[in-house]
Amino acid sequence: MKINYDAATDSLYIHLSDRASVDSDEIANGVVLDYDAAGALVGIDIQHASHQADLAKLSVNCLPLTQLDAA
Amino acid sequence: MLELPIRDYFRDNVLVKRPYIQREWCETAVCDPIRREVQADDGRIRHWIWIDALDRYLRVVTLADGQTIHNAFPDRRFRP
Numbered sequence: 207m208k209i210n211y212d213a214a215t216d217s218l219y220i221h222l223s224d225r226a227s228v229d230s231d232e233i234a235n236g237v238v239l240d241y242d243a244a245g246a247l248v249g250i251d252i253q254h255a256s257h258q259a260d261l262a263k264l265s266v267n268c269l270p271l272t273q274l275d276a277a
Numbered sequence: 278m279l280e281l282p283i284r285d286y287f288r289d290n291v292l293v294k295r296p297y298i299q300r301e302w303c304e305t306a307v308c309d310p311i312r313r314e315v316q317a318d319d320g321r322i323r324h325w326i327w328i329d330a331l332d333r334y335l336r337v338v339t340l341a342d343g344q345t346i347h348n349a350f351p352d353r354r355f356r357p
Contacts, residue, residue: 210286210289210290212284212285212286212290214284214285215284215286215340215347217286217290217347217348219286219290219291219294221290221294226293226294226295226296226297227294227295227297228297229351230295230350230351231350231351231353232336232350232352232353232354238348238350240294240295248294249290249294251290251291251294251348251350253348254318254319
């Protein structure tokens with residue numbers, strides 16, 4: 207999983223997997239979900255992210271991480 | 278067609294995750310939309326175009342300059 211934040215546009219993209227999408231759907235104003243060919247959710251696009259999420263804190267519990275990268 | 282500027286977010290996330298969206302469609306939407314609306318909350322501009330290959334309308338969002346492409350996705354709810 208990869209989380210990209212663009213501070214200049216306050217946009218957050220959560221790549222749930224490396225798979226590309228074949229379809230997308232805006233489920234709320236500024237929130238678009240991306241689906242692969244099997245209908246699985248592969249990404250979440252959030253606009254005005256600082257108004258929709260607490261970007262100052264990231265808490266991870268019990269994920270089976272093998273690698274942690276910080277940009 | 279002259280390439281319009283794009284935001285890093287569009288290049289690194291939108292185009293990567295939605296490879297079915299062609300940049301040419303986005304440029305056409307910006308240059309010749311069937312409708313254009315300014316987003317009240319941030320001044321960004323929405324542009325819509327019909328895409329036969331998707332069988333849907335495509336919404337392309339530019340920054341307030343009306344040129345720099347920031348986002349694009351099929352818009353199931355758009356009615357012209």
